[in-house]
Amino acid sequence: MCRYCVEYGKGTKWYLNPDNYRADLFQAPGHNTSFDMLSGTYKNNFEVGAAADSEANLPDYNFGGAFNIALENITQHQGQVVPLEDALKIIDLAYGDRFILMHCACRRYFGHKDVYSCLFFDPVVDRVLEQRPWETDSRVISREEAREFEMEMDRLGLVHSIWDAGVDTDGKPPIVMCHCLETDCMPTRIRAHFGIVNAQRKGEYVAVIDRKQCAEGCIKMPVCLPRCPFGAMRYSPLDQVASVNISRCFGCGLCRSACPTTAIKLMDRITYPTLVDVW
Amino acid sequence: MSESEYITPRYQISVDEEACGNAIDCLKCVKICLDHGPNVLGYMNKEAPEAPYPEKLEEIDHKIISAFMINCDGCKKCIESCPHQALSLIVPEPQKPRALIPQDASVVLCGKLADGTEVLQL
Numbered sequence: 001m002c003r004y005c006v007e008y009g010k011g012t013k014w015y016l017n018p019d020n021y022r023a024d025l026f027q028a029p030g031h032n033t034s035f036d037m038l039s040g041t042y043k044n045n046f047e048v049g050a051a052a053d054s055e056a057n058l059p060d061y062n063f064g065g066a067f068n069i070a071l072e073n074i075t076q077h078q079g080q081v082v083p084l085e086d087a088l089k090i091i092d093l094a095y096g097d098r099f100i101l102m103h104c105a106c107r108r109y110f111g112h113k114d115v116y117s118c119l120f121f122d123p124v125v126d127r128v129l130e131q132r133p134w135e136t137d138s139r140v141i142s143r144e145e146a147r148e149f150e151m152e153m154d155r156l157g158l159v160h161s162i163w164d165a166g167v168d169t170d171g172k173p174p175i176v177m178c179h180c181l182e183t184d185c186m187p188t189r190i191r192a193h194f195g196i197v198n199a200q201r202k203g204e205y206v207a208v209i210d211r212k213q214c215a216e217g218c219i220k221m222p223v224c225l226p227r228c229p230f231g232a233m234r235y236s237p238l239d240q241v242a243s244v245n246i247s248r249c250f251g252c253g254l255c256r257s258a259c260p261t262t263a264i265k266l267m268d269r270i271t272y273p274t275l276v277d278v279w
Numbered sequence: 280m281s282e283s284e285y286i287t288p289r290y291q292i293s294v295d296e297e298a299c300g301n302a303i304d305c306l307k308c309v310k311i312c313l314d315h316g317p318n319v320l321g322y323m324n325k326e327a328p329e330a331p332y333p334e335k336l337e338e339i340d341h342k343i344i345s346a347f348m349i350n351c352d353g354c355k356k357c358i359e360s361c362p363h364q365a366l367s368l369i370v371p372e373p374q375k376p377r378a379l380i381p382q383d384a385s386v387v388l389c390g391k392l393a394d395g396t397e398v399l400q401l
Contacts, residue, residue: 041328041329044324048323048344051321051347055348110309133332134333134335134338
């Protein structure tokens with residue numbers, strides 16, 4: 001298991017452990033920097049500023065170790081890919097009754113049209129409404145609407161990711177679910193291009209394709225190929241089947257939801273000895 | 280990467296914040312860079328707002344920022360699009376090699392000289 005599940009999972013995946021969903025954790029020293037920053041006025045200075053200032057400070061992009069440590073210990077904010085069914089379980093486990101849906105900073109501040117893909121959990125709602133009144137387009141939604149939203153994001157082809165508010169001895173509390181793509185999301189890009197693993201850890205699963213079932217499916221025009229944002233999907237025009245490069249797969253499950261047959265399944269990453277430490 | 284001081288030469292975009300004003304009022308450079316492809320220009324609030332918190336996004340002062348400049352191709356469309364001539368492109372000097380090491384294209388390992396002397400014990 002990834003070390004987070006070993007240390008914070010209590011037998012299951014860390015984000016499925018109810019012990020991590022304690023709102024009082026956000027006031028503890030290992031988490032309050034993240035909570036204050038994400039629910040307050042400093043959010044953009046961190047999110048957009050991190051990308052903007054890194055060019056000048058570290059021109060050779062050789063900042064992998066430092067950036068990973070900064071994400072874990074200083075900004076207290078790390079992300080991991082989850083597939084749709086785990087995203088829905090997280091919505092069910094999440095605190096309180098409310099969620100707040102807000103614009104994605106990465107997309108807005110780099111000129112893309114507004115995408116409301118940032119789903120924050122109940123504990124930040126009151127503070128966000130008080131501290132950032134200019135965000136008039138954010139919406140407080142119910143648990144049922146949040147579930148519908150997750151399914152819509154999956155249909156659209158955006159990667160679900162669960163973010164924590166810091167890792168400390170008292171827990172790893174999830175704070176927000178986001179929906180990312182390499183074309184316009186900064187954490188995805190810094191993971192893909194600069195190997196900053198803490199910005200986007202691989203999910204707990206990898207996709208596996210049953211060759212026989214696949215051969216009865218799309219045949220000439222595989223629909224799963226463009227769904228993979230991580231370049232893990234392969235297609236052989238000779239055999240006319242798709243297959244997964246499991247060392248590149250992040251376990252987002254977007255391929256699986258597009259497949260017209262049941263050829264694609266998500267297997268636990270840890271069932272593959274070579275992937276046990278690949279996050 | 281190794282400990283060398285080599286820095287990948289990249290374009291830099293310098294923004295005159297005074298000439299630009301509040302970036303959110305315009306954003307022409309951001310849009311044109313997105314349309315052209317590289318999408319290296321963005322904008323963000325200059326400072327974290329303090330109480331009393333503004334009621335409108337436009338009331339917050341924004342600046343133009345650049346990121347992931349490795350994607351910039353130096354097209355200068357952003358420079359040309361700015362109505363206040365606030366942007367300028369800093370073109371990097373191509374790096375020269377740090378040292379020239381003459382090296383034979385191939386090395387021939389010979390064990391015996393022309394006069395029959397054995398020079399290598401293989």
